[in-house]
Amino acid sequence: MHASKYHINTLKEAPSEAEVASHQLMTRAGMIRKAAGGIYSYMPMGLKVLRKIEAIIREEMNRAGAIELLMPVVQPAELWVESGRFKEYGPELLRIKDRHQRDFVLQPTSEEVITDIARNEIHSWRQLPVNFYHIQTKFRDERRPRFGLMRGREFIMKDAYSFDRDEEAAQLSYDRMYEAYMRIFTRLGLEFRAVAADTGAIGGSRSHEFQVIADTGEDLIVYNPESDYAANIELAEAPCLIPERAAPSEALQKTATPDAPKCELVAEQLGRPLTDTVKSIVLATDPVEKSEPVKIWLLLLRGDHELNEIKTSKLPGFENGYRFATEEEIVEHFGCMPGYLGPLNTRKPVNVIADTTVANMSDFICGANEEGYHYTGMNWVRDLPEAPVFDLRNVVDGDPDPKGGSLRIQRGIEVGHVFFLGDKYSRALNATFLETDGKPTIMQMGCYGIGVSRIAAAAIEQNHDSRGIIWPRAIAPFEVVICPLGYHKSETVRNIADTLYAELQAAGVDVMLDDRDTRPGIMFADWELIGVPLRVTVGERGLKDGVVEIQPRRASEADRVACDAALNHVLETLKSL
Missing domain, CATH: 3.40.50.800 (Anticodon-binding domain)
Structure with missing residues (x-):
């Protein structure tokens, strides 16, 4: 190619709304041009990058035995109603009507359509296993699109879907896709980690994210440099930091702590380490039946730790969701405004849950349910009944790994995700096949996504300097x-x-x-x-x-x-x- 016959239009300045390096540099380099918020035209130089990414993905997907097809961007809403996601998916799902007032959606993903294909095309065990994939435009109506291709509304994604006879076979399909993804991201020339992850709104029981390492990443990855362990912070198990609970050595005492509604201020006033304090987080679960009362929960974490909301959502009793309690509910149950709350002497009964580390603390400090006061010398059993114990917190850098070594934290950009779905969609859409005994059997599914356009942005976040982009050879224009x-x-x-x-x-x-x-x-x-x-x-x-x-x-x-x-x-x- 000769430059005089190509379209090259670089800019000295990036647009004011471009906050991250990839957005700034792709715009300045003439690779993308904004059409609307979160929607971009891919200019010739940028499109070349995307096509090279796609070529590597296709080669490895084909090598792994997947079969390419192409599903529509506009999908009939009745399939989403059938799966239950038409209402569940939320406002990111763009719902539209045609001239006949029939409901459609702009696809953010294609589980419904591919399952509809499978139930109509696959009839016998002899046709399984099969894995279909496509590379297609997706649309998610992000509330606040930002960071260019990192979090746009319209984007390009490769999504694949495997169908198997049983769970054992489906796990083998999952493993094949996991290995294919490892090859893909290695060939792309990116530094990445495969991390255990939460399944989120997609559903399923097994999941890994593929994270490109970058300081600007929105995700936090927990890993052990001495092993192959890596997990998204949402899923990473936080170890108990106190091997066993010590016997009480202090008397329980209500202590004045004026103007100290935070653990850091309490610790400073009392001259104690922050790790001696316990913070109180009050949550509420609304009843399924309106006649039942709202349940109030008190979660206890050490003062230097933060609540992990994904772990919290999986607590017993939280199956239908939870919310933070209102000030009115807090005062009603604790007799005090937030900042001085604790588990002792509540006005009304609350459901107390302790983090694993808190459960082994002794002589700790917590709110006294009276403004300006905290209890010191608080101990389990002597002062408080034992509470249910769960892992509630985020891992912090330097936490010990029970298997040896220390856990570290780094930032990453999610560019790929593999899920084992089981029968979540195949059961909802009645995708069955005839087994060897002639009986209809529900197919087992997996789904596997790669953000093609996001990879381009992530590669830049990982590879740039003050002069511009530094592409890995495999995906350079x-x-x-x-x-x-x-x-x-x-x-x-x-x-x-x-x-x-x-x-x-x-x-x-x-x-x-x-x-x-x-x-x-x-x-x-x-x-x-x-x-x-x-x-x-x-x-x-x-x-x-x-x-x-x-x-x-x-x-x-x-x-x-x-x-x-x-x-x-x-x-x-x-x-x-």
Whole structure:
């Protein structure tokens, strides 16, 4: 490709709403252009990146035995009603009506449509297992789209769906997809982690996220550097930090703590470590039957710990959801405003739950249910009845791993997710097949998603500097750019550049020759911004010494290489990128 025949339109400044590097740099590099909030046009340079990502995904999905099809963006609402998700999915599901006032949705995902296909196409055990996938535009009506392609409303996703005879076979399909994803993200040239994850709104019982490591990531990953353990912080088990409860050594005492509604202020006033304090979090669960009362729950965590809301949602009694209690409900049950709440002497009975670490604390400090006062020397059994114990908190950096070593935390960007669904959708849509005994049997399902457009953004978040993008070779819009200085003025420069360009093309390299009549500084700045992995500079000054300059995007200096060795040098350098 010659630059003069390509669309290159770089910008000096990013739009004011671009907060993260990928949004700023993709806009400046001319890869995306905003059409509306969270909706973008993919310009030629950006589309090339997406197509390279898609090609790797297709190769590995096909290698794993998946079969490509293409499902519609607009889906009939009755399938979503049948699965129960038409109402459950929430406002992110864009619901529309056609001219006949029939309900449709813009697909955020395709479990319903693919299950409908399966129940109509698969009749016998002989047709299983099967795994269908497609790469298609999705739409989720994000309340606040931001960060460019990281959290847009319209995006490109690969989603796959496996169908099996039983759970054992379905787990094998899951494992095949897990391994395929490991190969995909390795080939993309990204630093990533596969982490155990919560199944969320999709449902199912087994789940892994694939997280690209980046400081700007919205997700927190818990991992052990000494093992292969990794989990999303929502799912990571927080260990009890106190091996066994010590005997009481202090008397229970109500202590004045004026103007100290937070554990940090209480600890400071009393001259005690924050780890001696216990915080109170009051939740409410609304009844299924209106005639029943609202249940009030008091969750106890150590003062330096934070509540994990995903773990909380799985507590017994929280099956139908929960909310934070209102001030009116708190005063009614505790006789006190938030800030001084505790489990002792509540006005009305509440359901107390202790985090695993709190359950082994002794002589701790907690609210006295009276403004300006806390109890010190609080102990289980002596002062408080034992409470149900659950893991309620987020892991913190440095927590011990029960299997050895310490847990660390890093940020990541979720770019892929694999789920074992079981029969969540196949049962709802009655997707059955005839087993060997002739009886109808519900299919077991898995689903597997990859955010194609998000990968492009995540790659930039992980690979950029002050000058622009640094693409991994596998997904760069071009692998090599040849920058001839004076292409239209010097026949020698032009001949060397054209020859090298033809040789690289013949060797299968995706190469751009910048034959624009522009100043070297502008030319170099454009390609550093765009992020092509390798630049070859051909100029009269170097040619006087019989050399061209070859510089990887990450390198601070160029190698001066003899013209007749340039091709081999480029090919060898590309192998290391």
